[in-house]
Amino acid sequence: MIDLSLLPDGGLGWLHASGPNPQIVLSTRIRLARNLVGHPFSLRATDADRRAVLARVTDAARASERLPRAVVLPLDELERPDRQLLHERHLVSKELAALEGDPAKPRAGAAVLVDAPAGVMVNEEDHLRLQAMLSGFDLDNAYATLESVDSELGQLLPFAFHSEFGYLTSCPTNAGTGLRASVLIHLPGLVLTKEIGKVLQGLTQVGLTFRGLYGEGSEVVGNFFQLSNQTTLGKAETELLDHLGRIVRQVIEYEEQARDVLLKTAAGTVEDKVWRAYGLLRYARTLSFEETMNLLSGVRLGVGLNLISGLSVYTLNKLLIHTQPAHLAAMEGRPLSDSEERATRASYVRQLLGAETT
Amino acid sequence: MRCDNCKERDAVINLTQVEHDTKVTLHLCEQCAQEKGIETGTTVLKSTLGTFLSAMGKGTNLPVPADTIRCPSCGATLRDFRDSGRLGCAQCYQAFAEHLRDLLRRLHGSSQHVGERYVAPGGDGEASAVSELLELRDKLRRAVESENFERAAELRDQIRVLE
Numbered sequence: 001m002i003d004l005s006l007l008p009d010g011g012l013g014w015l016h017a018s019g020p021n022p023q024i025v026l027s028t029r030i031r032l033a034r035n036l037v038g039h040p041f042s043l044r045a046t047d048a049d050r051r052a053v054l055a056r057v058t059d060a061a062r063a064s065e066r067l068p069r070a071v072v073l074p075l076d077e078l079e080r081p082d083r084q085l086l087h088e089r090h091l092v093s094k095e096l097a098a099l100e101g102d103p104a105k106p107r108a109g110a111a112v113l114v115d116a117p118a119g120v121m122v123n124e125e126d127h128l129r130l131q132a133m134l135s136g137f138d139l140d141n142a143y144a145t146l147e148s149v150d151s152e153l154g155q156l157l158p159f160a161f162h163s164e165f166g167y168l169t170s171c172p173t174n175a176g177t178g179l180r181a182s183v184l185i186h187l188p189g190l191v192l193t194k195e196i197g198k199v200l201q202g203l204t205q206v207g208l209t210f211r212g213l214y215g216e217g218s219e220v221v222g223n224f225f226q227l228s229n230q231t232t233l234g235k236a237e238t239e240l241l242d243h244l245g246r247i248v249r250q251v252i253e254y255e256e257q258a259r260d261v262l263l264k265t266a267a268g269t270v271e272d273k274v275w276r277a278y279g280l281l282r283y284a285r286t287l288s289f290e291e292t293m294n295l296l297s298g299v300r301l302g303v304g305l306n307l308i309s310g311l312s313v314y315t316l317n318k319l320l321i322h323t324q325p326a327h328l329a330a331m332e333g334r335p336l337s338d339s340e341e342r343a344t345r346a347s348y349v350r351q352l353l354g355a356e357t358t
Numbered sequence: 359m360r361c362d363n364c365k366e367r368d369a370v371i372n373l374t375q376v377e378h379d380t381k382v383t384l385h386l387c388e389q390c391a392q393e394k395g396i397e398t399g400t401t402v403l404k405s406t407l408g409t410f411l412s413a414m415g416k417g418t419n420l421p422v423p424a425d426t427i428r429c430p431s432c433g434a435t436l437r438d439f440r441d442s443g444r445l446g447c448a449q450c451y452q453a454f455a456e457h458l459r460d461l462l463r464r465l466h467g468s469s470q471h472v473g474e475r476y477v478a479p480g481g482d483g484e485a486s487a488v489s490e491l492l493e494l495r496d497k498l499r500r501a502v503e504s505e506n507f508e509r510a511a512e513l514r515d516q517i518r519v520l521e
Contacts, residue, residue, distance in 0.1 A: 164516055172465060
């Protein structure tokens with residue numbers, strides 16, 4: 001089993017709740033899609049092609065000033081629980097980790113370079129997916145980090161670029177800037193006041209899109225939404241980021257208004273809901289992952305409304321990550337049956353909440 | 359419902375516009391919509407027919423069936439792209455440029471990259487930009503000569519970005 005403590009920050013620096021608006025916005029993530037000239041894209045690449053790409057990217061990272069000590073994790077050499085662990089930490093996509101299909105096997109050369117706060121997925125849909133993930137709502141710093149990695153690697157590797165179409169990507173939906181910025185945001189107020197539908201519909205009308213906790217194709221759980229730009233071409237990077245930033249600020253405002261409405265019109269109900277959620281997490285003996293996510297959403301709302309004090313946002317963030325199946329199995333050092341997993345989860349949650357006085 | 363513009367005829371079109379992050383919905387009759395340059399059912403039909411007819415007129419220009427166009431570098435055909443939604447390599451963008459341009463416009467609202475411009479390792483940024491500019495001006499001249507004004511307008515935009 002891989003030792004994630006060897007990763008810079010455990011790959012979890014973004015959990016620290018140190019960035020702006022950490023209570024509503026968990027994290028800001030940006031990725032840039034890049035491909036190398038002279039190597040076929042993922043669809044037509046052979047195992048040898050992919051290994052060659054990985055070797056070039058690894059060499060470039062070693063020679064760079066930004067990623068010289070990045071930890072290289074070859075996914076095709078890792079067992080499934082380890083790959084799932086990396087996916088649960090949002091370091092690799094489900095596709096790259098090959099978590100679906102039977103038997104699910106990562107392709108040759110699939111790897112991730114982990115450094116804090118930037119890293120690179122190699123041989124995903126594109127040869128390189130440069131990624132940076134920061135705590136809170138922090139598009140500017142996330143992009144600044146990524147831009148420096150991009151410009152340095154771009155001088156060490158020949159990126160595929162076209163004067164009209166920009167950076168060339170495997171799928172035309174990513175061409176141009178290759179930039180996708182996502183903000184992971186917690187919107188229980190809008191969900192409880194049933195305003196969320198209107199907000200999400202509004203997003204699609206202004207060129208944004210939303211996804212669940214784990215990005216593309218994932219379901220919305222625990223009232224966490226990932227808001228991101230839909231288009232990547234025809235607008236400059238800063239324009240795309242400004243637009244997303246403006247809309248996210250507006251969504252944060254709507255969420256705050258919805259929370260005010262809840263407190264004014266249904267304070268008793270909300271308070272009851274929040275403390276019931278806390279009570280279950282604090283004392284339950286078995287917990288499913290989905291139930292945990294929903295209860296944590298209630299408690300997080302309680303902390304945001306100052307109904308619950310003495311509980312840090314960092315602890316809540318930590319619970320989101322460490323109560324996932326592969327994390328619990330890693331903690332116990334062995335595979336867990338469903339019932340063991342639920343019991344281990346409940347015990348871990350009790351222990352963390354018990355350590356903080358409310 | 360009456361048309362918001364002329365307040366006379368019945369509104370048949372709901373136009374939703376987003377300006378400065380606020381949504382405005384206009385209800386328009388067909389005539390006012392056309393005057394505002396909005397494509398209604400009839401205008402869309404006319405323009406498609408127009409394109410079709412002008413293509414017929416050019417006759418000599420008719421290409422090989424599009425799906426069999428092949429990327430000289432990786433061997434992928436346009437049909438492969440249509441089936442998978444993924445391109446085979448960087449050169450596919452050049453090989454399928456005509457088709458991709460339309461698709462990119464539909465996906466992104468534009469096919470012209472205006473973001474960061476990449477300078478390849480060892481490439482002299484300024485020198486390569488100059489040669490690119492010369493090449494684009496040449497393309498523009500040829501587009502104007504062949505009366506391909508849509509393409510000419512795109513090339514003009516690209517030249518502006520570079521300049």
